[in-house]
Amino acid sequence: MTNHEKLANARRDLEKLRSxxxxxxxxxxxxxxxxxxxxxxxxxxxxxxSA
Structure with a gap:
């Protein structure tokens, strides 16, 4: 898994948590x-x- 994919997964997890x-x-x-x-x-x- 690339660093970009790891960051995308972290963002997705945080969006789910916020929701x-x-x-x-x-x-x-x-x-x-x-x-x-x-x-x-x-x-x-x-x-x-996201930046």
Whole structure:
């Protein structure tokens, strides 16, 4: 597996995680700060892998 494929897999896994987090907790504005921080970090990681 090439490095590009590994990064694509990591991005896909993070997108799945973010989707599962949002689905299990509903709207983002009704949650504790720890959830919001986790969501933000996962989103930043996805953006970093997309660049």
């Amino acid at each position: 599962e987090l949002v689905a299990s907790f509903g709207p983002l504005n009704n949650h504790d700060p720890e959830f919001l921080i986790l969501h933000e970090r996962v989103s930043k990681a996805i953006n970093a892998l």
